[in-house]
Amino acid sequence: MSRELPPAPGMTLVPGGAEFAVYAAHATGVTLSLDDGHRERRVELEGPLHGWWCADLPGVGPGTRYTLHADGPVDPGRSLRYDARTPLLDPYARALDFGGSAVVIDPTFDWGGDVPPRHPWSSSVLYEGHVRGLTMLHPGIPSHLRGTYAGLGHPALIEHLHRIGVTTLELLPVHAFVSEPALLQRGLINYWGYNSLGFFAPHGRYAAAADPQGVVDEFKAMVRALHAGGIEVILDVVYNHTAEQGIDGPTLSWRGLDAAAYYRIDAFGRDVDMSGCGNTFDLCHPVACQLVLDSLRYWVGEMHVDGFRFDLAVALGRDKNGDYDPDHPFLVALRTDPLLSTTKLVAEPWDIGFGGWRTGQFPPPFSEWNDRFRDDVRTFWLSDVASVLGGGPGHGSRMLATRLAGSQDLFGHGHRAPTASINFVTAHDGFTAADLTAYDEKHNEANGEGNRDGASHNRSWNHTVEGPTDDEAVNAARRRSIRNLLGTLLISSGVPMLCAGDEFGRTQYGNNNAYCQDNEISWLDWRWEPWQAELVDQVAALTRLRREHAVLRQRRFLTGDPVYEGGPADVSWRSPEGAPLGAQEWEDPATRSFSMLLGSANAAETDILLIVNGQTHPVQMTLPDIPGRQRYRLMWDSAAEEADLSREDERGFGDQVKAAPCSLQVWASVG
CATH class of the missing domain: 2.60.40.1180 (Golgi alpha-mannosidase II)
Structure with missing residues (x-):
């Protein structure tokens, strides 16, 4: 081998062709299968060079499709199960076709002087939404663009975001993903997207474009349009686990290349599951850590996004012993990287591992989803009111006051500020604001799990009637409760996050775990009744108050x-x-x-x-x-x-x- 160092990971276009590298330190051979539309060929990669397998590829250019095949030992005790017959995806693939192959793309794009809005945290209002769900039923967006990246960049949606004072759109996962086999067997699909297949490729089904190059370009055009409208884009990213699940799951990429490098494995070769999804990506391994950092840099540098919300972020900061470490090398890298440290970084501060609840324990400049804000606000305005009306005790006002003032009990240390708290009363996972006021119990039967899935303790209150009712007194009380929840959210110190559709009282019909409902249960219905239109005006009034009065945007603790x-x-x-x-x-x-x-x-x-x-x-x-x-x-x-x-x-x-x-x-x- 003439190389002393491997080329950059993945497929890199160079004059006259491309260079390629993939990590598979335990493999005995790796083959690249190429298809440029005219001919297919197989290339035996050279290696392993520091664990990397490499090749120069004359003639390879945009549009070429490719997969990998890795051969090596079968040793379950070391989690090695190589099978050269299995096609594998390049972990650095920038685009995927609908057949499951990686596709080489042309990275050039006319950004037209795109400038990120860079809203300060203290002035930010986040809006968590789903690419499909936001626009699938929007009458102001052409039908062929609904449910797509292009639909998100349409003036009709941007106008609505402006109306309600949103500065930052936080999107549920857009990394390429697949549905779990168990869901497909029930005739359902993974709607939320927390089942990553690739960390660089945008999910193809979310594009109006039919070809992989068009998918990437459409995503970029969406970001460009939102930026032109003054709206930032944050991605909800899932690096804690992958779509390969446990050892009984599908082998799609990382597991077939080098499971011992990419996943947390115990002494018996079994997956250590801190995600609840069968596996945990191991950011203690330098190559896995490099992969995630390269992915993040790509989405900022090439796709122009403005930040990230890290799903189950505690799993990303666990050391070799499995303990959470705020100075984990990955977290240090995020804080010191010249590019990534300038973006919005948001942690979901928990996972399902031992000691997994870590709200308030991430280092600056991270902000965190504040689940204590969610719980305490719901308790005060909903479950405690129901208790008092029933003659029982409540919890008083101390915790609500603490949340109004910026949650200093959680974030008042380590050079942090109220803006470390991402305040929310609802998110994609759980009841909507309207459903919090209409249901005491979850109603997840449509998910096919016997209503066993989803949280059972929601601090909700149905106002004496379960579900929809014609009783106007009950409906009026519910509407006031919604206003109390959203009002508290939007006047509290910290950074407010609205869940899409709460501003007009959308319902999921009591489903508090609609992860597999790609239908009207999850899609926003933009046909508003008068009270819904009025609620939109209420939210707009509250965000306007927040903009106009600096004391509602505290930068320091009181x-x-x-x-x-x-x-x-x-x-x-x-x-x-x-x-x-x-x-x-x-x-x-x-x-x-x-x-x-x-x-x-x-x-x-x-x-x-x-x-x-x-x-x-x-x-x-x-x-x-x-x-x-x-x-x-x-x-x-x-x-x-x-x-x-x-x-x-x-x-x-x-x-x-x-x-x-x-x-x-x-x-x-x-x-």
């Missing part, structure tokens, strides 16, 4: 100290009578009404008063004094069906205002 000499404290908490709340009140489960005054750090800006009434009856709330101010103006009230902010409801200091049962109000200082 201290209770004056923001300037003679000015108000950055935060103060009051009882309904206007007295400061003490420790005894905070610990009292009966405390369910309070106000939170956020003092502006600039005398020229506005202070904000939040009034929270979690009682099931009206409460008179006293408006506290603000040094240097004169009065308050009501900006938003969850008890109001309409989001009209033009009303001039102004009150003076010391005035009492009525907070409706189970309601949230936002007041701004005037003068």
Whole structure:
């Protein structure tokens, strides 16, 4: 072998052809099968060179299809099961055809001066959505573009994102994936996409284009269009496991090339499963770690995405002993890489392994999905209200107040800030906001698992009727609860994330695990009833308040100290009578009404008063004094069906205002 070092991994175009390299350190031979549409040929790769098998490939260019075949030992105790008859995918494939082959693409694209929006975390509003689900039923998008990357880049969707104040679109997985055999046997498919087949190739079924090159170009055009509209693109990426599942699953790529390098394997050659999906990708191995980092750099450098949400991120930070390490080499690489460290990095801070719950334990600059925010907000506005109405106890207000203030209990260490908390009340996994108010129990029968799948403890409340009802009093109460959930989300310190469709009260008919429902259960229905259109206006009003008032976008944790000499404290908490709340009140489960005054750090800006009434009856709330101010103006009230902010409801200091049962109000200082 004339080489001293292998070429870059995967297929790299060079003048007159291509270079190729694949890692398979335990193989005894690797063959590349090529098909350029005119002839097929097989090339025996040279190797292993530092574990890599390589070749120069004159004449190979865009459009060439290829697969790999690896030969080697069969030793289950070392997780080696080579079979030269099995076609394997290149782990670095940039595109896949519908037959399962990798395809060489032309990487050039006219980006037209594309510039990433780069919204600061403190000004960001995330919107989690699915490529197909967002637009499959959208009447403003041409039918042939619905459910595609092109559909996401259509002006009709961008206009809606602008209307509701979204800055950042977080997409469920777009890496090429396949459906699990067990799903196919039930006549279903994997809809969410958490079953990766390749870390570089965009999923072909999400494109209007019919050819692999067109799929890649369409994805790039989507990003370009969203950027032109000021919308960032974050990808939900699944590097913790792959579609190969356990040893009884299909051999598609990594397992057939070098399972011992790519997967966590125990002393008996069995997969260590920390994902719940049969295998765990081993980022302790340099080659596996390099593969994931190269994938991330590709999506930023070549596809222009703005960041990533890492599925089951704890699994990516486990050391050789299986313990989570915030200074794991992979996490250090993300924090120090000149390209990746400038993007938005979001961790899902748990996996199913031992000690897998790690919310608040990722290093900066990571932000994290805050499941405690989800649980505490649901508890206060839903399950506790149901308990109180039934004569039982609640949990009081302390935890809700902690979430409103930015979750300092979780993130107030290690040079972190409120923006480390990605606040959410719903996500793709679980009930929608509307279903949280309409169902006490999950209804997942359509998934074919006997309703055993999905979470059973949802902190939901059906408002006394399970499912849809014609009872207007029940429906009105449900609508107020939705407004309470979304209002709390959008005025809390931290970074809010809306689940697509919650802004107009979409339902999944009680299914809280719609991972296999590529149909009307999961697709957003854009035909709105009047109350749904009004809810959209409510969400737009709340994001506008967030944009216009800096105290709702805290960059630092609140201290209770004056923001300037003679000015108000950055935060103060009051009882309904206007007295400061003490420790005894905070610990009292009966405390369910309070106000939170956020003092502006600039005398020229506005202070904000939040009034929270979690009682099931009206409460008179006293408006506290603000040094240097004169009065308050009501900006938003969850008890109001309409989001009209033009009303001039102004009150003076010391005035009492009525907070409706189970309601949230936002007041701004005037003068």
